[in-house]
Amino acid sequence: MSIRLKLLRKKLGVTLEVLAEKSGMTKSYLSKVERGLNTPSIAAALKLAKALNVNVEELFAEEHADQARYSLVRRSGRQALVGDGAGPGYAVLTSQVGQRSLLPFIIQPPREFSDRTFKEHQGEEFLFVHEGQVEVDFMTERVLLEQGDALHFNAQTPHRLRSVGEQQAQLLVVVQGGDE
Incomplete structure (x- = not known):
């Protein structure tokens, strides 16, 4: 285990x-x-x-366990991994995480860059702004995304997010990465 x-x-x-x-x-x-x-x-x-x-x-589970035909996570069945679901935090939108190469999340980023460290990981990351506005900080460049905007990038690029504007931002984030 x-x-x-x-x-x-x-x-x-x-x-x-x-x-x-x-x-x-x-x-x-x-x-x-x-x-x-x-x-x-x-x-x-x-x-x-x-x-x-x-x-x-x-x-x-074994690495090669049979994968279910599909994964369904209803809105009412979502569990916040970080936060309480009402404010900043995130929740995973799939089951059988260990057997998936794409990991979709709903993220509500904090209003401030709460952590001085930048995230970086294997694979790629895709962001879609469902509500509000978000600022993505890539260390050397900051990108402002509005509702409906999408951003796709190499996840090994150091990055962090924050919600900007009046409304709490909500994003769909899909991470694709190899096994670590």
Whole structure:
């Protein structure tokens, strides 16, 4: 399970800190689980699956497990990974995360660049502004996107987002990346 937990956490863009907060476990314990130094109990595995919004089987699944024909996540069934769903944060829009190469999210970015660090990861990223306006900071250039605008870029380019204007921005973000 150790390799699987780290894979799922990284694919979802969840830090150890966030996973610790959402699962009620310590960061050091989760790090040991990821490195194979600790094996979680069934209760701990259930908490981890809930915190990552995946089926517990995904934590133990083989890489070549059969993939369902499709993934359906109803609006009412969405679970926020970061945030409470009402303000800044994001929620994943698919199931069987470990078996998918495209990961769609709904993101409501914060109004300020809350983190000084820029995100960068393998693959590509596609943003579509559903509501509001968003500023994308690529370190050397900032791009302002309006409702209806789309942006596609190499995700290894350092980037971060923030909502600008009166209305909270809401984006559809699709990340494609190789297994890490």
